[in-house]
Amino acid sequence: xxxxxxxxxxxxxxxxxxxxxxxxxxxxxxxxxxxxxxxxxxxxxxxxxxxxxxxxxxxxxxxxxxxxxxxxxxxxxxxxxxxxxxxxxxxxxxxxxxxxxxxxxxxxxxxxxxxxxxxxxxxxxxxxxxxx
Ligand SMILES: [Zn+2]
Numbered sequence: 001x002x003x004x005x006x007x008x009x010x011x012x013x014x015x016x017x018x019x020x021x022x023x024x025x026x027x028x029x030x031x032x033x034x035x036x037x038x039x040x041x042x043x044x045x046x047x048x049x050x051x052x053x054x055x056x057x058x059x060x061x062x063x064x065x066x067x068x069x070x071x072x073x074x075x076x077x078x079x080x081x082x083x084x085x086x087x088x089x090x091x092x093x094x095x096x097x098x099x100x101x102x103x104x105x106x107x108x109x110x111x112x113x114x115x116x117x118x119x120x121x122x123x124x125x126x127x128x129x130x131x132x
Pocket of ligand 1: 085086087088089090114115116117118119
């Protein structure tokens with residue numbers, strides 16, 4: 001399925017959108033998208049409060065900065081806390097940033113199975129949640 005304008009976006013789009021087979025298979029890509037949007041939103045709020053609202057009071061600026069910080073913090077929480085292996089609970093993003101800080105995305109992309117338990121990303125019936 002390719003829209004008529006697909007040739008413009010499919011190249012860049014597929015590279016940006018795919019976080020690798022593990023993330024795709026476990027349907028966790030939305031979390032990483034949410035993080036992107038959250039971080040972007042935090043920056044936008046910050047920029048608007050600082051430069052686009054000239055008559056803003058210090059208190060309002062603090063409010064905007066606070067909101068921006070909360071959104072950024074929530075995004076980081078999703079990012080580092082919720083992208084996990086459904087079989088063993090291993091935190092993939094945390095692991096990826098530890099393995100290769102600067103190229104964590106590439107590392108994550110290279111993983112075909114969970115690096116901890118070897119699960120393909122589908123929950124096996126003989127394993128329970130939280131098992132190490
Ligand atoms: Zn696992």
